[in-house]
Amino acid sequence: MTSIDLSNWIMYHEIHQLARLGFSKAKIARHLVADVRTIGKYLNMTEDEFGQFLLNSRQRTKKLSGYEEFVRARLVEYPDTSTAQMHDWLKEQYPDFPLEIPPRTVYNFVMYVRGQHNIPVATTQRDYFPVEELSWGEQGQVDFGEYNMRRATGVRKKVYFFVMVLSRSRMKYLWFSDGPFTSTTVCQAHEQAFAFFGGIPATIVYDLDRILVVDENMGQILLTNAFKQYVASRGFKLYFCRKADPESKGKVENVVGYVKKNFLLNRAYVDQPGLNTQALAWLGRTANFLPHNVTKQSPQSQHLIEQQHLTPYHPIPVKKQPRPYHVRKDNTISYKSNFYTLPEGTYQGRGSQVLLQETGNGFTVYGVNETLICTHELAAGKGKTIINTNHRRDTSRSLEELTGQAAGCFSDPDRARSYIARIQQKLPRYIRDHLQCIVKALDGVDAVVADETLAFCLKNELYSGSEFEQVLQVHRHQPTPAVNPHTIKGLSTDHVAKASQAPQTSNLDDYETIINPNPNTTPT
Numbered sequence: 235m236t237s238i239d240l241s242n243w244i245m246y247h248e249i250h251q252l253a254r255l256g257f258s259k260a261k262i263a264r265h266l267v268a269d270v271r272t273i274g275k276y277l278n279m280t281e282d283e284f285g286q287f288l289l290n291s292r293q294r295t296k297k298l299s300g301y302e303e304f305v306r307a308r309l310v311e312y313p314d315t316s317t318a319q320m321h322d323w324l325k326e327q328y329p330d331f332p333l334e335i336p337p338r339t340v341y342n343f344v345m346y347v348r349g350q351h352n353i354p355v356a357t358t359q360r361d362y363f364p365v366e367e368l369s370w371g372e373q374g375q376v377d378f379g380e381y382n383m384r385r386a387t388g389v390r391k392k393v394y395f396f397v398m399v400l401s402r403s404r405m406k407y408l409w410f411s412d413g414p415f416t417s418t419t420v421c422q423a424h425e426q427a428f429a430f431f432g433g434i435p436a437t438i439v440y441d442l443d444r445i446l447v448v449d450e451n452m453g454q455i456l457l458t459n460a461f462k463q464y465v466a467s468r469g470f471k472l473y474f475c476r477k478a479d480p481e482s483k484g485k486v487e488n489v490v491g492y493v494k495k496n497f498l499l500n501r502a503y504v505d506q507p508g509l510n511t512q513a514l515a516w517l518g519r520t521a522n523f524l525p526h527n528v529t530k531q532s533p534q535s536q537h538l539i540e541q542q543h544l545t546p547y548h549p550i551p552v553k554k555q556p557r558p559y560h561v562r563k564d565n566t567i568s569y570k571s572n573f574y575t576l577p578e579g580t581y582q583g584r585g586s587q588v589l590l591q592e593t594g595n596g597f598t599v600y601g602v603n604e605t606l607i608c609t610h611e612l613a614a615g616k617g618k619t620i621i622n623t624n625h626r627r628d629t630s631r632s633l634e635e636l637t638g639q640a641a642g643c644f645s646d647p648d649r650a651r652s653y654i655a656r657i658q659q660k661l662p663r664y665i666r667d668h669l670q671c672i673v674k675a676l677d678g679v680d681a682v683v684a685d686e687t688l689a690f691c692l693k694n695e696l697y698s699g700s701e702f703e704q705v706l707q708v709h710r711h712q713p714t715p716a717v718n719p720h721t722i723k724g725l726s727t728d729h730v731a732k733a734s735q736a737p738q739t740s741n742l743d744d745y746e747t748i749i750n751p752n753p754n755t756t757p758t
Contacts, residue, residue, distance in 0.1 A: 239288055246284050249276050297335065298343040301328070305347045313356035317341040371543030373401040373473075374435035375486035376424075378415060381494055383503035391503045395493065395513075396423040399486045400435060403536035404526045406489055407431065408497075408513045412506045416557065417460035420446065424464070425549065431537070433544020437471040439483045467550060492521065558602075561586040569597065571616035576607060636669040643676040644684050653688060656697045668699030675703040683709050 245266065252262045259277070263270040279287065298305075301324055308315055308323060321340040325331045348354065376398050382390050396409045407427040411419055428434050440446060446461050457465070457472075465472060475483055497516045503509065522533040529536065559567045561581045566573045567588065576599065580588065588607060589600040596611040613620050637654055641647035654672075658665040676684055687706040691697070696705065 242288060243284075246276050246279075246281075249273055253277055296343060296346070297332075297339060298324075301331075301343075302347055305344060306351050306353070309344070309348060309351070309353045313353060317344050320344050368401050369543070370402050370540045371400075371433070371435055371545075373437045373439060375399050375401060375439045375483045377441070377483065377486040377490050379490045379493060381498045383498060383501060385503050393498075393503065393506075393509065396420070396427075397486055397489050397493065398424075398427040398431075398438075399489050400431065400537065400540055401485055403540040404485065404529060404533040405431060405537040405540065406517060406521050406533065408493060408517060408521075410506055410509045410513060417446070417458045421460060421464040424468075428468075428547045429549065431544065431547070432541050433547050434468060434470055435544060437473055439473045439475060439486075441483065442474055470545070489521075496520065557590050558587045559590050561588055566619065567599070570612070572613045573619040574599075574610045574613075575619070575621045580607065633666060633669070636666065636673060640669055640672050640676065643673075643679070643681065644688055645681050646685070649692075650688060653692060653697070657699070660697050671699030672702055675699075675706050679706065679710065 245268075248266065249262055252265065253259075257265070259270050259273045262268075263273050266273070276284065304324070304327065305320060308320065317340055318337065321337055324340070325333070376396070379395050379397065380392060381395070382392050385391055394411045394414055396411070396415065398407045399405065407430045409423045409426050411423075415423070446458060497513065497520075501512075522537070525532050559569065561567060561576060562573075563581055565576045565578055565581050567576065567590070569590065576588065580586065587602060589602065591598045591600065593609070596609060598609045599607040601607055608622065610620060610622070637651065640654060641650040644650040654665075654669065657668050661668065683706065686709045687702065690705050690709065691702055696702065
């Protein structure tokens with residue numbers, strides 16, 4: 235009798251025993267975590283019928299029985315073969331392999347073959363050795379976590395937290411954020427942690443997180459600009475490991491789990507400042523107060539020793555770095571559910587970006603080379619498009635340059651400058667727009683036509699670029715194409731004689747005879 239048969243017999247007798255005690259089939263199914271239909275089937279069987287049922291089950295033909303030798307041979311040669319890989323091999327080696335066979339069926343068959351031929355699953359075991367404790371103040375470890383908390387109303391709220399632990403003393407620091415961490419908020423979290431510890435460790439261990447690392451090129455770590463500047467100002471060394479690598483930074487990963495299971499579990503969310511206050515209190519009474527499971531010492535007592543070996547901490551302000559934003563085709567950016575215009579030409583094709591720096595009730599936009607582009611005030615509400623009319627103008631040229639270009643199109647530039655001055659006096663905020671309109675209208679126009687238009691506008695006091703353009707179109711003379719006379723050629727040299735010829739005529743009596751023949755005439 236196999237172990238499977240033994241288990242089935244035990245289950246069979248337990249079902250019948252519970253039924254004799256008065257339990258219903260539903261209660262038996264819940265107690266044994268089985269299907270209620272299976273319970274009913276077993277209750278309707280005698281012991282002899284159940285024994286025959288097990289015998290038939292062992293002798294039942296499997297769908298993949300024809301592939302048993304192939305599967306056995308592959309498992310003997312490669313004991314670590316996964317079921318998914320075996321499934322692919324079967325489809326590769328046997329073109330007629332049924333495609334409707336589900337992966338679960340293949341898994342059951344592979345496990346059956348392993349059991350029949352005693353081929354255990356090969357596992358690789360990694361040898362571990364106790365790691366010696368690092369020197370005091372040598373290392374700190376950093377990691378990030380997320381957790382869904384509940385508000386008092388029952389609504390879920392996702393929070394993000396930063397954890398740093400000193401490797402020798404196991405002293406921990408915890409800081410929460412309402413939104414995902416950025417390079418700037420990570421630098422701020424480091425400052426809070428160093429102030430809490432009263433010093434800076436020599437080396438800090440991270441994983442390859444996109445908040446800190448832009449890219450990795452064959453071991454060369456490219457840091458984000460803000461974090462790179464911060465590390466240079468603080469002077470600690472960096473060590474990066476793979477994500478979720480307990481062998482390299484298991485201390486801080488254990489703390490992340492500790493925070494979720496001990497501090498955050500079943501805690502109601504109020505706000506971020508309140509959560510950080512609660513976190514500091516929890517660190518003081520529990521996480522840093524109770525003895526550590528490995529060192530058997532309180533992290534607080536050990537930190538009194540380690541603090542003497544940390545680099546002294548002196549606070550420095552963390553400059554908030556501009557955040558990159560994508561530029562849309564229509565030269566706008568999306569910020570806090572509204573759209574804000576940028577000067578024409580900011581969009582330079584797919585992937586165009588600008589840097590945004592929040593400033594009080596608004597924000598400032600910089601180019602990627604940190605040159606100022608524009609500023610905006612925050613708009614109330616959502617779904618609005620805030621347009622700055624300045625952004626439709628070409629501001630790359632000075633007003634004096636535009637004025638000189640426009641005046642140069644006339645035979646009397648001084649008179650033209652006087653006209654432009656009148657426009658500027660009337661519409662000072664829009665003088666650039668009117669100048670651009672005049673320059674565009676005068677492109678390719680003769681100086682005589684330009685002078686006539688200028689004289690008409692001065693006489694009738696039309697001080698506007700659009701009015702100047704309309705008058706110019708009226709005074710503009712379109713050249714009339716000259717008509718080239720063509721000599722009429724005769725058809726031939728004897729055209730006079732041909733013109734005097736008379737056409738041949740027919741006798742109408744012939745038509746009368748044909749249409750109304752004489753009945754007394756015999757047709758020939």
